[in-house]
Amino acid sequence: MQFLDLHTHQEGKEDGVRRILSLSLTRGMQFALPEDQELSLGLHPWFATIEHLEEDYSRLAEAVKETRVKLIGECGLDRLKGESLENQLIILRKQLKLANELHKPVILHCVRCFEELMALQKEMKVSVPLIIHGFNKDEELGRKLLEKGFYLSFGKAIMHANSGPADLLKHIDMFFLETDAADCSIQEIYQAAANLKNTTVEEMKALIFANWKKIMLI
Numbered sequence: 001m002q003f004l005d006l007h008t009h010q011e012g013k014e015d016g017v018r019r020i021l022s023l024s025l026t027r028g029m030q031f032a033l034p035e036d037q038e039l040s041l042g043l044h045p046w047f048a049t050i051e052h053l054e055e056d057y058s059r060l061a062e063a064v065k066e067t068r069v070k071l072i073g074e075c076g077l078d079r080l081k082g083e084s085l086e087n088q089l090i091i092l093r094k095q096l097k098l099a100n101e102l103h104k105p106v107i108l109h110c111v112r113c114f115e116e117l118m119a120l121q122k123e124m125k126v127s128v129p130l131i132i133h134g135f136n137k138d139e140e141l142g143r144k145l146l147e148k149g150f151y152l153s154f155g156k157a158i159m160h161a162n163s164g165p166a167d168l169l170k171h172i173d174m175f176f177l178e179t180d181a182a183d184c185s186i187q188e189i190y191q192a193a194a195n196l197k198n199t200t201v202e203e204m205k206a207l208i209f210a211n212w213k214k215i216m217l218i
């Protein structure tokens with residue numbers, strides 16, 4: 001069984017690993033999509049601008065039709081970087097609408113905007129799974145997000161025992177694992193998760209694939 005890496009910016013293949021490569025199709029980025037790789041495509045809040053939104057969005061809307069594009073994103077909200085929050089919300093709304101139309105799950109970037117994200121989910125009645133990637137906050141916020149119907153993906157933050165994400169992961173079974181831009185391997189992340197849950201890496205792989213199957217809409 002393979003390691004599913006739900007969100008990575010590392011291009012290329014590795015034996016035994018199924019990677020979903022995340023690319024931002026915002027102006028100035030590389031638009032040539034690597035062959036034979038499963039992808040998630042979005043307008044990343046660090047790079048997306050209102051000024052080029054029409055142009056970026058039409059590029060995105062065309063590219064995401066491919067079946068190997070498994071997720072829309074990463075997209076999201078970031079209080080510390082990028083456009084004003086108001087503009088980020090406009091950019092995110094368009095992508096959530098697109099995801100809804102295409103029935104593809106969304107991978108979300110969220111920095112200090114969890115309330116806004118929950119409000120938006122409610123307001124838009126998003127019907128596709130919304131996965132918050134790189135969750136590294138406390139257990140309480142994690143539980144609240146799960147209660148609202150969000151999904152969580154964990155990265156290297158779970159390698160710190162007693163951190164919020166590590167504590168939360170011990171008690172839940174519906175989650176994903178990822179490397180993002182991390183300087184550690186997906187194997188190490190699965191091992192850390194297996195340790196926290198007192199199980200084996202093979203069992204972790206089975207669990208994550210079962211979770212993936214549950215939310216994949218196409």
Ligand SMILES: [Zn+2]
Pocket residue numbers: 007009022074180181
């Ligand atoms: Zn990322």
